[in-house]
Amino acid sequence: MRTLFTDVEVDGRGCDVLVGPGGIEAVGDRLASTGADEHVDGGGGALIPGLHDHHLHLLATAAARTSVDCSTGLDRLRSAPPGPWVRGVGAVESVDRHVLDALVPDRPARVQHSSGGLWMLNSRALAAVSPALAGPDVERDRDGVPTGRLWRFDSRLRAALPDRAAETRQSLATLVEELHRLGITSVTDATPDLDPPTVALLSDLPLGVTLLGDPDGTAPRKILVRDHDLPDLAALTTQVAEAHEQRRPVAVHCVTREALLLTLAALDDAGRLPGDRIEHAAVVPPEVRARLRGLTVVTQPGMLVARTERYRTEVDPDDLDHLYPFASLHDAGVPVLSSSDAPYGPLDPWEGLRAARDRDLAPHERVPVAVAFPTLLRDSAGLPRRIAAGEAPAVCLLEVPLAEALRAPAADLVRLVRDPAPHRRIRSGR
Missing domain, CATH: 3.10.310.70 (Diaminopimelate Epimerase; Chain A, domain 1)
Structure with missing residues (x-):
């Protein structure tokens, strides 16, 4: 399908944009509608690339939508709906x-x-x-x-567990609709150790998907550093080296100070590869920041809103000022990508933008929305995307100009998304 968007804002100016299944075909003034299957009057709203969530878990997020929420107590299990x-x-x-x-x-x-x-x-x-x-x-x-x-x-x-394939497909379809309402057209699924049927299932979604857990993919390989049972340095170094030998970067789960230090030591021993990532970097002491240069940190600002009170009571007081850093890493020249970690953090990327700007914990790590938002416009490899001829066809139309949206970021500013060829962009690599 080819869609002609008229009266949209791109890079601060009004124009028309023609989007086809192979990519954005034209950006200009008063484009002809010949050959377009759909015409959308943008009403002056911003047309931006579809947002990318750089770290979430599709199956877990879909399942959470039909599960009992026990965050306020396990007693809610008593009123669980009928079912096996x-x-x-x-x-x-x-x-x-x-x-x-x-x-x-x-x-x-x-x-x-x-x-x-x-x-x-x-x-x-x-x-x-x-x-x-x-x-x-x-x-x-x-x-x-x-x-x-x-x-x-x-x-x-x-x-x-018993096979519930039909129910799983339906819950994933519902989740994709929710993602689109939020302006998200592509994601990086960070679930480790995916089996071939799961890779096939996720590859059938009308969504751009990069899989860190595909054992046969070329995307960064997910390595889970287990917080309750840390591996020894030699074992972790071997995992990193084996991925690098296959020309795959690594994406290492680090939510504690100890896990981060261990991971950095393993990367020092195995050597680094462009594209290596630290997932979460939930605790980064100041003396470690310089060692993160050359890596990409994938953070989750929304966690700080969803779990503020828990962090205040459960996290070591020495670590509270170093939770989920953003500003200090950005200032140190470390690339930072924003993500949700749904279902463990809030899925809404606009909520994440507000959290990055307004966080109460470690307020010195706040960043303006103008800093956090562009990370959502980068692809799974961290490369910037824009509205220009030849770029990917996944786009998001906002109700208002971009500057207005960034002053008060909210999901209800998303008017629609269009992605004429989602399956062609599904991949397990860069």
């Missing part, structure tokens, strides 16, 4: 099977901790997935019986 399983998300507490048995005695139940790294199962759920309960990530009591706590078990748990 109960699925909860966002739990603050870490509990065992006995606690969950008392809350959900009659159905298998699984609850994800808000950190995303821990699943908690009741006894019925443990029995249902018992063949998968092997290895050190299954916590056991002194008698060797699983307690119900499973660490970093997403892919293994997914494989052990």
